[in-house]
Amino acid sequence: MTLNTRDIVMIALFAALTAALGLFPPITLPIAGGVPITAQSMGCMLAGALAGAKRGGLALALFALLVAIGLPLMAGGRGGFGLFLTPSGGFIIGFAAAAFVIGWLFARHSGEVPLVTSIIYIAIGGIGVVYLFGIPWWAYTANQSIAVVAGKCTVFLPGDAIKVVLAALIARGVRRAYPGL
Template sequence: MSTKDIVLIALFAALTAALGLIPQITLPMGVPITAQSMGVMLAGAVLGAKRGSLAIVLFLLLVAAGLPLLSGGRGGAGVFFGASGGFLLGFPIGAFVIGWLFDRHHGRPPFGLALLYAVIGGVGVVYLLGVPWLAQVAGLTLGKALAGSMAFLPGDAIKAVLAAIIAREVKKSIPSL
């Protein structure tokens, strides 16, 4: 791995942490709506599968080590065992999937595909891990956990649109990424 790769991985881990400074909205089931999932989408879309997922793994390692980097100043290993733990574990896989899909187009898919890829990885993959985890931790049926998670879809859709726009513009401006 080159110095450039290490710097970009650290930069996107920091970007994901910085997105946690945007105030969260916590739903009654205890799962917060945050801007940090957009960091996942951007890391995968801009850095590609390997570097994007490593950026999110670095971010999560820092959270696990106790740094209060999650929205609302949360951190520590305990957050991985709460209601949002499955979503957090889905973050690096989602970033990898987005990056892998973007890489099929040399990092610059048409906007419609960029948006679809952000939704597939940043919403689909993350929910695939997060919803069953939420159901287990909260003692809900899978259907109820999924229905409760639907409240996040409008915000996730907005984050996916922004990530697709930003990623395409960054890749156009800095093609060497």
Template sequence: MTTRDLVLVALFTAIIVVLGLIPPITLGFIPVPITAQSMGVMLAGCIIGAKRGALAYVLFVLLVAAGLPVLSGGRGGLAIIQGPTGGFILGWIVATYVTGLIAERLVKDGQNEIRQFAAFFIASVVGGIVVLYAIGMPWVSMTTGAPLTDVATGSLAFIPGDLLKAAIAALAARAVLIGYPLLPHRA
């Protein structure tokens, strides 16, 4: 790991913290709020890649576990991780890694902008939505005692916003790729 990699990990951890300054939107029928921090999964994975993006979230989760109020709404601490949102918080690490891995595989130099955008969007949807939900929803079900089908049904309300986040992340990743490519090149 180079100094540049460490700086990018720290920078994206800071970006994730800043995304937490946007107040969460709570829905009455599910104990997990809508936050901008989940878009960080997509941004980190698509812009700095699988390993560095996942490390940015490892650092972020360590800050949360240490009790720093870095989550949306100024929350932090082990109690939050043990609660209904804990699966999503821990799942951010895996989801970022998967998002980055897909982006590294699909985005190629010389592709036209539509293909690159589509590749970033696919990476964001698969990693930042599908993988994250696959980890987070069972955790919500386990911690609340609600049936998984009810949790999955309630989570449908998040899909439109998450697709919008994926589109924003794909646009941002494409813009960064043009100006200052950070996504690791695959041999």
């Protein structure tokens, strides 16, 4: 795997962007029934859609490393290695896998990816892959069955759906405004 200087800077940038997204104030949308949405989980969706599989995946892996060494980068100022031992741990790892999968799916197209297709791609990674890692680890750390945990996660789905659509719209806008990606 070869990385040029631009790749390294992009990896650092998307790791930092995921961290900075935690600084956005939580946005309360009337459609979400008053449940606040933090922008941070969009980091992996945008890294995959904009930076591609290799750079996006490594960016989120770098973000996980920064959280692990104790920087309070997760939304709400959480951080430290202990976070990986909580139910959140699987989600942080899942972010990196999700960015990789989203980037890989986007790379299958040469021109602009149609909006509906990109929404599907981002949902596969940002919801499917993230929970594929998040739910089993949550179930394991909490000694609960996978079915019980999966039931709990349905609460997040409306917010996730909004984030997926937003990420797809942002990715399309950025790709149009900055075609050299």
